[in-house]
Amino acid sequence: MIVNRKPLTFWERLYLPAILGGFKVTFRHAFNTLFRGKTVTMEYPEQKWAVPAGYRGAPYLVKDQDGDTKCVSCQLCEFVCPPKAIKITPPGGSGLKPDRLNAEKMPLEFEINMLRCIYCGFCQEVCPEEAIFLQKDYSLVGTSRAELIYNKEKLLSLGGEAGGLQKWKHKLEEAKAQENFPVKI
Amino acid sequence: MSAAATTETKPAVPAIEKIKVKVDGREIELPRLIADWSGKLTPTTMIQACELAKVDVPHYCWHPKLPISGNCRMCLVEFGTPALGPDRKPVINPDGSFKIAKSPRPVIACATPISPGLEIYTKTPAVKLMREGVLESLLINHPLDCPICDQAGECKLQEYSVDYGQSESRFVEAKVHKPKAVDLGPRILLDAERCILCTRCVRVTRDIAKDDALGIINRGSYNTISTFPGMPFDNNYTLNTVDICPVGALTSKDFRFKMRVWFLKKVRSVCTSCATGCNIFIGSREEKIYRYTPRDNDAVNASWMCDAGRLNYQWIGRADRLKDVLVRGQKATWTTALNEISDKLKNAPAGSVAIIASARQTNEELWLVSKLKTKLNAITDSMPRVGEADKLLVNADKNPNTNGARLTGISFTEMGINLEKIADGIASGKIKTLIVFGENIVKRAVSNEQLRERETLSEVVEEHGLTAELLAKLDALIVSDILPNETTKLAHFVLPGAAHAEKRGSFISGKGRVQKFMKAVEAPGEARPETEFLRTLVATVAGQNVAETPEGLFNQMAGEVPALSGLTWAGLGDTGVTVPI
Numbered sequence: 125m126i127v128n129r130k131p132l133t134f135w136e137r138l139y140l141p142a143i144l145g146g147f148k149v150t151f152r153h154a155f156n157t158l159f160r161g162k163t164v165t166m167e168y169p170e171q172k173w174a175v176p177a178g179y180r181g182a183p184y185l186v187k188d189q190d191g192d193t194k195c196v197s198c199q200l201c202e203f204v205c206p207p208k209a210i211k212i213t214p215p216g217g218s219g220l221k222p223d224r225l226n227a228e229k230m231p232l233e234f235e236i237n238m239l240r241c242i243y244c245g246f247c248q249e250v251c252p253e254e255a256i257f258l259q260k261d262y263s264l265v266g267t268s269r270a271e272l273i274y275n276k277e278k279l280l281s282l283g284g285e286a287g288g289l290q291k292w293k294h295k296l297e298e299a300k301a302q303e304n305f306p307v308k309i
Numbered sequence: 310m311s312a313a314a315t316t317e318t319k320p321a322v323p324a325i326e327k328i329k330v331k332v333d334g335r336e337i338e339l340p341r342l343i344a345d346w347s348g349k350l351t352p353t354t355m356i357q358a359c360e361l362a363k364v365d366v367p368h369y370c371w372h373p374k375l376p377i378s379g380n381c382r383m384c385l386v387e388f389g390t391p392a393l394g395p396d397r398k399p400v401i402n403p404d405g406s407f408k409i410a411k412s413p414r415p416v417i418a419c420a421t422p423i424s425p426g427l428e429i430y431t432k433t434p435a436v437k438l439m440r441e442g443v444l445e446s447l448l449i450n451h452p453l454d455c456p457i458c459d460q461a462g463e464c465k466l467q468e469y470s471v472d473y474g475q476s477e478s479r480f481v482e483a484k485v486h487k488p489k490a491v492d493l494g495p496r497i498l499l500d501a502e503r504c505i506l507c508t509r510c511v512r513v514t515r516d517i518a519k520d521d522a523l524g525i526i527n528r529g530s531y532n533t534i535s536t537f538p539g540m541p542f543d544n545n546y547t548l549n550t551v552d553i554c555p556v557g558a559l560t561s562k563d564f565r566f567k568m569r570v571w572f573l574k575k576v577r578s579v580c581t582s583c584a585t586g587c588n589i590f591i592g593s594r595e596e597k598i599y600r601y602t603p604r605d606n607d608a609v610n611a612s613w614m615c616d617a618g619r620l621n622y623q624w625i626g627r628a629d630r631l632k633d634v635l636v637r638g639q640k641a642t643w644t645t646a647l648n649e650i651s652d653k654l655k656n657a658p659a660g661s662v663a664i665i666a667s668a669r670q671t672n673e674e675l676w677l678v679s680k681l682k683t684k685l686n687a688i689t690d691s692m693p694r695v696g697e698a699d700k701l702l703v704n705a706d707k708n709p710n711t712n713g714a715r716l717t718g719i720s721f722t723e724m725g726i727n728l729e730k731i732a733d734g735i736a737s738g739k740i741k742t743l744i745v746f747g748e749n750i751v752k753r754a755v756s757n758e759q760l761r762e763r764e765t766l767s768e769v770v771e772e773h774g775l776t777a778e779l780l781a782k783l784d785a786l787i788v789s790d791i792l793p794n795e796t797t798k799l800a801h802f803v804l805p806g807a808a809h810a811e812k813r814g815s816f817i818s819g820k821g822r823v824q825k826f827m828k829a830v831e832a833p834g835e836a837r838p839e840t841e842f843l844r845t846l847v848a849t850v851a852g853q854n855v856a857e858t859p860e861g862l863f864n865q866m867a868g869e870v871p872a873l874s875g876l877t878w879a880g881l882g883d884t885g886v887t888v889p890i
Contacts, residue, residue, distance in 0.1 A: 198456035199569045216567040228457045228490070229566045252456045295452070299486035306527045307535075 184283030460557030584819030632834025671814025
């Protein structure tokens with residue numbers, strides 16, 4: 125297909141009116157920024173965006189309202205993680221006692237490689253214990269690759285607390301209420 | 310395949326009357342009697358008919374290798390039989406078929422024998438409702454422990470919940486809470502809450518292991534599996550209860566909380582702890598072995614294996630594994646070490662070389678060793694390793710491949726008979742070079758604790774005079790091994806080898822079953838499967854080119870070793886072939 129280019133009019137061929145049109149836009153923005161305080165850019169990183177609700181930032185581990193680790197090391201997040209960013213070391217026979225004894229286990233080590241993480245949120249979605257949440261951090265800085273592999277301690281300290289239904293505690297209380305188990309084994 | 314080699318797993322049974330039944334409208338012909346768990350002929354049951362018709366019937370308590378219990382009710386099916394007229398003869402439809410009278414009530418498929426003209430219906434709405442009802446009842450008191458339960462991923466309750474479960478429980482009362490993490494024995498933990506009381510564990514320990522150790526105590530909702538108070542559940546077959554537990558009630562202490570089962574890569578292999586050669590799956594993830602589980606093979610181990618063999622895997626991942634080629638204590642490359650060794654062997658006068666091979670090596674390796682033996686006119690033998698046997702699976706011979714060593718001509722009917730001759734040869738200075746494979750030949754105290762780890766299940770018989778002083782007289786001591794020991798310390802050449810889980814190959818069991826095994830994990834460091842360097846030595850010393858792969862080696866070997874004639878690697882299949890020994 126041939127597109128015929130229209131010949132320029134006399135006014136267009138003068139060239140200067142277009143320059144002036146450009147200056148008009150430039151000066152309007154300069155005036156608005158300098159005198160009317162209407163900035164369109166931000167002094168990052170001193171200034172930061174207010175992250176909206178539902179934002180998918182870095183995934184961190186959370187503790188429950190009693191300050192106990194919620195993760196039970198079921199490794200579903202490790203399984204579902206598309207870029208294989210999560211690596212969990214289950215307690216095995218290490219003798220590690222979980223924070224909530226009736227939950228029976230918690231991870232010996234929990235590592236998320238933040239360089240691999242793609243913030244998809246599958247880990248949060250799959251977690252049966254509501255122990256991992258994508259939070260609001262989007263700018264993770266480190267001077268080495270190793271520094272950006274966050275371990276359990278770091279993930280828990282960054283994650284903070286998220287209460288909720290304490291099913292293991294509830295189960296323990298329910299079991300304690302049933303003291304009529306006939307023959308103890 | 311030759312006439313000598315057979316794949317038959319059972320002796321030929323006398324002709325049994327065949328009867329025709331219909332499963333979900335498809336007619337199949339079945340024998341009236343079929344071998345039950347103990348091999349005795351019993352009437353064929355509906356669940357077996359469904360299995361043979363390739364129709365899935367969900368079940369918990371039924372297991373093909375156990376007596377029928379019929380308590381879980383999950384296998385309920387509807388059925389119909391030919392209707393009888395007033396003359397007690399089947400009523401015939403106009404088209405010549407039997408008129409079927411559908412039974413008004415269901416039956417459990419696992420305990421109901423089939424009869425001629427029987428029709429089984431497994432897909433009717435009523436059957437689906439019954440399965441849903443049974444499952445709902447089983448889930449009343451079952452805890453929602455899946456995130457912390459080791460069975461998750463291979464749990465029948467989970468699987469059938471997907472098929473027949475409901476998304477929400479209708480049960481509003483509190484669940485009955487039973488004891489958790491009960492220590493039943495040295496290898497078993499019981500979570501009584503998760504138990505669905507199918508009694509498979511009771512039957513496997515009573516009828517297979519012949520140790521009536523488990524039973525059910527308490528009544529009603531408080532029913533619990535237990536041992537007699539104060540009696541530990543500690544026979545050598547306890548971990549089979551963990552395998553057959555359809556839920557996560559019985560868990561292995563060894564595997565507990567180590568890894569979720571869906572991560573484990575299952576590789577077909579063979580247990581090397583004794584000459585029985587139980588078929589196993591090796592469960593590994595990221596080059597680490599987590600567990601052995603038995604693999605069905607009716608000719609060898611049915612569905613079982615002993616605890617000792619099952620737990621004898623940790624040595625493969627030990628940190629002190631031999632990882633480097635050492636020439637007189639210095640790190641070297643395979644090329645330099647093999648060049649030096651082949652020069653030594655090429656120039657060795659006939660009869661100056663002795664080889665102590667191992668009955669833990671594969672047939673392929675032993676065959677290549679036998680080629681070196683012929684070329685060098687070497688005196689060879691391997692180390693006997695004996696222990697205790699039992700009546701079920703454990704063999705007194707703790708070498709997995711004694712018959713392989715015999716059939717390839719490395720050792721003789723009485724294994725270890727040449728060791729003294731080798732010791733004498735070294736003492737007299739006739740033998741200058743000794744090649745050792747996978748054995749610690751230095752005479753030592755039998756009860757030495759540190760040496761036990763790899764030999765947990767056996768006592769090495771040490772009736773020979775191969776002392777450290779004697780070995781120091783050798784010009785060259787060439788040792789290929791997996792773990793460091795006294796012999797590797799004395800060796801001039803150390804060649805790191807691969808464990809059975811790190812290579813492919815075949816063993817011949819004590820009963821002459823040739824079985825192949827597959828590679829599960831990579832060998833650490835510079836360690837390589839022994840066939841790789843044996844191939845090089847056979848080429849340089851004996852001047853023979855042999856196949857590069859274990860498959861090719863096996864097929865070549867089958868052409869040369871009379872006992873294996875006619876066999877092929879592919880023909881071994883997953884469960885092996887029995888040869889006369």
